[in-house]
Amino acid sequence: MNQLKSLIRTIPDFPKPGIEFRDITTLLQDPWGFKRAIDEFVSHYRYSPIDKVVAIESRGFVIGGALAHHLSCGLVMARKKGKLPWMVERQEYQLEYGTDVIEIHKDAIVKDDRCLVVDDLLATGGTCEAACKLVERLQGIVVGCAFVIELPDLGGRARLAKYDQHSLVSFSGH
Amino acid sequence: MNQLKSLIRTIPDFPKPGIEFRDITTLLQDPWGFKRAIDEFVSHYRYSPIDKVVAIESRGFVIGGALAHHLSCGLVMARKKGKLPWMVERQEYQLEYGTDVIEIHKDAIVKDDRCLVVDDLLATGGTCEAACKLVERLQGIVVGCAFVIELPDLGGRARLAKYDQHSLVSFSGH
Numbered sequence: 001m002n003q004l005k006s007l008i009r010t011i012p013d014f015p016k017p018g019i020e021f022r023d024i025t026t027l028l029q030d031p032w033g034f035k036r037a038i039d040e041f042v043s044h045y046r047y048s049p050i051d052k053v054v055a056i057e058s059r060g061f062v063i064g065g066a067l068a069h070h071l072s073c074g075l076v077m078a079r080k081k082g083k084l085p086w087m088v089e090r091q092e093y094q095l096e097y098g099t100d101v102i103e104i105h106k107d108a109i110v111k112d113d114r115c116l117v118v119d120d121l122l123a124t125g126g127t128c129e130a131a132c133k134l135v136e137r138l139q140g141i142v143v144g145c146a147f148v149i150e151l152p153d154l155g156g157r158a159r160l161a162k163y164d165q166h167s168l169v170s171f172s173g174h
Numbered sequence: 175m176n177q178l179k180s181l182i183r184t185i186p187d188f189p190k191p192g193i194e195f196r197d198i199t200t201l202l203q204d205p206w207g208f209k210r211a212i213d214e215f216v217s218h219y220r221y222s223p224i225d226k227v228v229a230i231e232s233r234g235f236v237i238g239g240a241l242a243h244h245l246s247c248g249l250v251m252a253r254k255k256g257k258l259p260w261m262v263e264r265q266e267y268q269l270e271y272g273t274d275v276i277e278i279h280k281d282a283i284v285k286d287d288r289c290l291v292v293d294d295l296l297a298t299g300g301t302c303e304a305a306c307k308l309v310e311r312l313q314g315i316v317v318g319c320a321f322v323i324e325l326p327d328l329g330g331r332a333r334l335a336k337y338d339q340h341s342l343v344s345f346s347g348h
Contacts, residue, residue, distance in 0.1 A: 014259045023259050029226065029248040029282050038243045052203065058232040058257075062249055065239030069212045074203040075236055083232075085188045085197050108203050 004040075005169040007033040008149065022149050022171055024120050028062060037168055038066045041118075041146055044166050045071060048143055051113040052076050054104070056131055057083070059120035063148060067118060076108040076115070078131045089137055093130035102130045109140040122147040122167055125156030132163060178214075179343040181207040182323065196323050196345055198294050202236060211342055212240045215292075215320055218340050219245060222317055225287040226250050228278070230305055231257070233294035237322060241292060250282040250289070252305045263311055267304040276304045278312070285313040296321040296341055299330030306337060 007027040014021040027033040041063075054076045055064025061077065068075035077084070081101040088103040109115060115135045117128055122145070132142045142163050150156065150167035157165060181204050183197040201207040215237075228250045229238025235251065242249035251258070255275040262277040283289060289309045291302055296319070306316045316337050324330065324341035331339060 009260065011259045021259050025251060025258065025260070025279055025282065028242075029250050029279075031225070031246055031248045034249055035243060035246055051205070055236065058235060059251075061232060061235035062229065062239035062251065065236035066243035068202075069209060069240035069244065072205055072209050074205045075208055076203050077199060077233075077236065084199065085185045085195050086183065086199070105199055105203075108199065 001040075001169050004033060004037055008169065020171075022121065022151075024059060024148055027148070034066075037148055038063070038070060040168055041067050041166070042070050045116060045144070045146070048116075049114055050116045050143060052109060052115045052140070054078055054109075054115050054117045054131055054135060056102070056117070056119040056127055060118050063120060063146075064118040067116070067146070073116075076104055078102050078104050078117075078134065089134050091130040091134050091137075093126045095126070100127075102127060102134065104131075104134050104138075106138070109135055109138040111139040113138075113140040114143045115140045116143055117145045117163075118147075119145075120148050122150045122156040122160075122165070123154045125154075125159035128156070129159055132160070175214075175343050178207060178211060182343065194345075196295065196325075198233060198322055201322070208240075211322055212237070212244060214342055215241050215340070216244050219290060219318070219320070222290075223288055224290045224317060226283060226289045226314070228252055228283075228289050228291045228305055228309060230276070230291070230293040230301055234292050237294060237320075238292040241290070241320070247290075250278055252276050252278050252291075252308065263308050265304040265307050265311075267300045269300070274301075276301060276308065278305075278308050280312070283309055283312040283314040287312075287314040288317045289314045290317055291319045291337075292321075293319075294322050296324045296330040296334075296339070297328045299328075299333035302330070303333055306334070
């Protein structure tokens with residue numbers, strides 16, 4: 001996975017001083033890198049029956065779209081507040097300062113749908129945990145949480161401990 | 175394509191009275207529908223050499239991600255203002271009232287990259303035209319513009335006349 005890691009650009013002091021932002025766009029725009037990342041997920045989940053990939057806005061849409069197509073699943077968008085046009089389930093979650101909200105359509109998941117939740121990055125795990133709660137409120141089953149990048153020092157893995165988790169590369173030290 | 179069309183939900187009076195919103199989420203969450211839509215694009219573009227899929231935020235990310243992976247291309251995100259973390263090229267475009275901006279990273283496209291611009295919907299074509307201009311400013315070549323839905327009465331096809339265009343389903347009357 002070191003080859004994938006080398007395709008991720010680090011941008012110092014973004015979005016604020018002291019933060020090293022891990023920029024996945026350089027991996028996505030590399031044909032080999034993007035294919036390799038998706039193929040890694042596919043080989044990890046190939047033998048897990050999955051009905052729906054739940055992709056978290058908005059970089060998660062790129063990963064989730066490719067993965068859902070390859071696994072022949074449905075794709076469900078977990079979106080920020082007010083973006084979905086139909087009836088939604090809504091889950092609030094904690095940010096460093098204040099709260100945010102994530103939504104999915106009420107008909108996007110049906111009882112016992114086996115769902116894989118996908119995002120580009122696992123940091124504190126707040127958004128992903130909220131997406132998992134939405135899946136469960138609609139009586140779906142979270143079969144796993146998949147990320148390209150994990151920042152292990154931010155505690156996301158512990159927060160999502162009840163779910164199977166899989167990430168491709170890891171950056172420590174923040 | 176009537177089967178695909180029947181998977182698209184129409185929501186009256188969204189986002190404002192008199193507009194019939196074509197909701198693609200019902201197509202995406204249907205495993206057959208999503209796979210069929212992507213496979214239609216793949217078969218259309220299979221013999222066009224493509225280096226980069228340029229996906230327009232944010233529903234375009236889902237389509238573009240799946241398509242780029244299947245065609246073994248790089249994926250470039252065309253994002254709204256201020257979302258990309260590195261140096262960007264920026265293009266303003268006209269809305270019904272006011273203007274908006276779309277951006278891509280300066281290093282996302284290199285000279286002579288053959289680019290397919292992808293979005294979920296072709297309406298007036300303003301956003302897509304702006305994305306095409308960004309591709310050309312970075313000395314890439316627009317090999318085509320691909321949409322799931324086309325609203326032919328809004329004039330997008332004429333606006334993008336200099337580019338090859340392909341859409342899967344069409345809704346007239348607006």
